[in-house]
Amino acid sequence: MFALIDGNNFYASCERVFQPELRGRPLIVLSNNDGCAIARSDEAKALGVTMGQPLHEIPPRLRRRLAIRSANFTLYGDMSARVGAILQDAVARVEPYSIDESFLDLSPLRDRLEFARALRERVQRWTGIPNCVGIGPTKTLAKLGNHIAKSALRKPGSYPAALGGVADLSALSKGTLTELLAATPVQELWGVGRQWTARLHGIGIRTALELRTAPRERLRQQFGVVLARTQRELAGEPCIALEDVEPDRRQILVSRSFGQRVDDPAAVGAALATFAQRACEKLRRRGLVAAAVGVFAQTDGFQPGLPQHHANRTAPLARPSADIRLILALVSQLQRGLLRKGCAYKRAGVWLFDLARPDALQGDLFTPATLGDPRLMATVDAINRRFGRNTLGLAATGWQPHPDWGMRQQHLSPCYTTCVRDLPRVGC
Structure with a gap:
């Protein structure tokens, strides 16, 4: 016998937990770069706001009645983990299906x-x-x-x-x-x-x-x-089993749309380095290694009057690895000559594929099955978990708090549960 528990209007509900003034108000949460509505409160649905509706297409008279928030996936992910902990404590077998x-x-x-x-x-x-x-x-x-x-x-x-x-x-x-x-x-x-x-x-x-x-x-x-x-x-015949152990990923993709069009190759390179670092963090968290790497960069397809270019490249690693130093070196090689002069890019990404667990790989007498330094990477991950993401990282990412390619988030809420500076203040 199965049950499905689902948070109602989850992103909007997460915003309301720490902002009581939003309760009862029409509320929408926007996608990356504040583009489209990806979550709506019941009040916003009653006003006629549709899922995926671009913000600029919502009539101004209606927009003035809405509370608008940028997507805060750090907050939503932490709230999802809290709900998951309650479920794991309540029943023996739980399959997280989505956030x-x-x-x-x-x-x-x-x-x-x-x-x-x-x-x-x-x-x-x-x-x-x-x-x-x-x-x-x-x-x-x-x-x-x-x-x-x-x-x-x-x-x-x-x-x-x-x-x-x-x-x-x-x-x-x-x-x-x-x-x-x-x-x-x-x-x-x-x-x-x-x-x-x-x-x-x-x-x-x-x-x-x-x-x-x-x-x-x-x-x-x-x-x-x-x-x-x-x-x-x-008809009541169970055909889809409960997967309480998440199956291994076949690939990991990290990509973002930029807050503005970027024509500086160095800025796009910093974005790709950042995405590679994020992808390797996810890779190591799952105990996997990658055998191949791909990168891509795209111009703004919604502006057909501008020069268009959609570039991508892939290459195998010498041996599978989860070491960001080795993967970033390959990303840097793939980026050379990838971008076209005179084009302004709006989106880029890095993906890792041909994933496997290190103990399932076959080595030989003279070389190990994988490359890299697992102990060094484990130390980096431990420091970043304890002191916050980007405490340790790579200079190639640019190390800027607000880079040119960063997302536009004009209505972003604080990270109430994951950042000391953003902890809610309660007056007694």
């Missing part, structure tokens, strides 16, 4: 509904994050239950099966579940995106019930095994 969602294994529990209500209340009381819980015999039905629980909060009485932010689809009768699936558009199902929705509509499948009762073999032939699993899960 604001986690699947739980409720199989050993008898009174699942009461447990879910207590857990939901505990998360909100201890972190300030409002949330909903969906329960079902499969992950797809648990996800659907979560959607129903949220809908019931926004429109009380719309779903009698959902009470107090929790919906247990496993407790519904066969007829009630059938009615619920018949009223659920197919695009509301987990994993059914726009393209599949259009194709399903084309063959007359518009609801979750119609998907569940469609001919299985025909569906598998037309859409493949992924949608076939979704169909079986709608």
Whole structure:
């Protein structure tokens, strides 16, 4: 038996935890460089702000009514970790699915509904994050239950099966579940995106019930095994297991859009060095090494009147490594001659691929399987964890607090939980 717990309007809710004046106000959180709305409070949704809507396209009369915040992923990541710690303490098996969602294994529990209500209340009381819980015999039905629980909060009485932010689809009768699936558009199902929705509509499948009762073999032939699993899960057959151990990544990509167009190769090089450093930190945190490195740089595609250039290069390392010194040396080589004179670049990135665990690699009699100094890198990581990111780093990153290529974040909130200077002050 599965449960899915999901923070409601997570980014907006994180902002409201430490800024009570935002509660009840229409609030949106913007993407990198303050471009588009990536999170909206219920009040902002009621005003008509859509997901992904560019800020400049929101009418001024409406924009004046909004509280606007730049994305503060440091804060959101720390709040997500706090929620995760509560879940890990409550149940034996937890699968973090995204920054604001986690699947739980409720199989050993008898009174699942009461447990879910207590857990939901505990998360909100201890972190300030409002949330909903969906329960079902499969992950797809648990996800659907979560959607129903949220809908019931926004429109009380719309779903009698959902009470107090929790919906247990496993407790519904066969007829009630059938009615619920018949009223659920197919695009509301987990994993059914726009393209599949259009194709399903084309063959007359518009609801979750119609998907569940469609001919299985025909569906598998037309859409493949992924949608076939979704169909079986709608019928109550578990096909997607709980992954309480995160599988190893196949690649790691770190990229950013610049706050302004950059035509200085040295500034782009500093950005690539910074991204390489971040990528190696993530690589070592997962206990992996990379066998190949890639870099790319792109001009502003939204300005077709300007010179355009989309450049990328890849190269293998001599032997797999997680040592930033070796990886940065390769990044520097790849950057030479990469940029075009007269072009102003808006985005760049570094990716590491062909990842593996060092103990799974085959060496030979004369050379080790990997290169680099793991003890030195572990020391650098330990210092940065204790004293803050960038306490130790590389001169190639430019070491500037506000570089030319830095993101535009005009509405950024403090990092209330991860920076001593930003700790909330309480008057007694």
